[in-house]
Amino acid sequence: MNNTRESILSAALHLFARCGFEAASVSQIAEAVGLTKGALYRHFSSKRDLLDSILERMAQRDAEQAAAFDLPTGTADAMPEAYRAASVAQLAAFARAQFRYWTEDAFAADFRRMLTLEQLGCAEMNALYQQYIGAGPLGYVRDLLAALNVADAADMAALLYAPMLLGYVLYDGASDKAAVTALVDSALNRAAALIAAR
Numbered sequence: 001m002n003n004t005r006e007s008i009l010s011a012a013l014h015l016f017a018r019c020g021f022e023a024a025s026v027s028q029i030a031e032a033v034g035l036t037k038g039a040l041y042r043h044f045s046s047k048r049d050l051l052d053s054i055l056e057r058m059a060q061r062d063a064e065q066a067a068a069f070d071l072p073t074g075t076a077d078a079m080p081e082a083y084r085a086a087s088v089a090q091l092a093a094f095a096r097a098q099f100r101y102w103t104e105d106a107f108a109a110d111f112r113r114m115l116t117l118e119q120l121g122c123a124e125m126n127a128l129y130q131q132y133i134g135a136g137p138l139g140y141v142r143d144l145l146a147a148l149n150v151a152d153a154a155d156m157a158a159l160l161y162a163p164m165l166l167g168y169v170l171y172d173g174a175s176d177k178a179a180v181t182a183l184v185d186s187a188l189n190r191a192a193a194l195i196a197a198r
Contacts, residue, residue: 005053008033008040009050009053009054010110011029012047013107016118017109020114021114021125025047026046029047061107061108062132065094069093070085071091071094072086072144076144076146076147080147083144088150088192088196089196091144091160092191092192095141099168099181102168103167112132115128115129116168133168145157152198159191159195160192163188167180167184
C-alpha cells in the first residue's frame with residue numbers, strides 16, 4: 001500500500017476512534033493528512049470505502065497475529081488438526097501478545113477504541129466489537145481448549161480471556177500503563193497454569 005493511502009487510513013481510523021465513525025468527516029480526514037477532499041477521493045471513493053479498507057487490514061493482521069504463534073487462523077470445524085496441535089502455553093503467550101497488540105499498536109488500539117465507542121449505537125459496529133474484542137476471541141479460546149480436551153472449556157476460556165477485557169477497560173485511562181500490562185500478564189499466567197493443571 002502506498003504511503004498516502006496508509007496515511008489516510010491511519011488518520012481516518014484515529015479520527016473514528018476519537019470522534020466516532022459517523023461524526024468524523026471526510027474533510028477532517030483530508031485535513032489531518034494535508035490533502036483536499038478531492039485528493040482523498042482519488043485514493044478512497046467514500047468514508048465507507050475507508051472503513052472497509054480498515055476492516056480488510058484488521059482481518060489480515062488478526063490472521064497474521066495467530067499465525068505468528070502457530071495457532072490456527074480458521075475455525076475448529078475447518079482446521080481440527082491445527083486446533084488439537086495447539087498448547088495452553090502457546091495460547092497464553094498469544095494472549096499476552098494480543099493484549100500488547102490491542103493496546104500498544106497504534107492502528108489496532110485505534111480500531112479497538114473505535115469499536116468500543118461505536119458498539120452501542122450501531123449494530124454493525126457491535127457485531128465487529130463482538131468479533132474482534134468480545135465473543136469472537138472468547139469462542140476461539142473455548143474452541144482451542146475444547147480441542148485440547150480441557151474440562152469445562154467454556155469456563156476456562158472465560159478465566160483466560162477475562163483479564164484481557166479488564167485490561168482493555170483499565171489501559172486507556174491509566175497513568176501507569178506498564179502496571180496494567182503487568183497485572184494482565186500475571187492474571188494470564190495464573191489462568192494458564194490453572195488450565196494446564198486440569
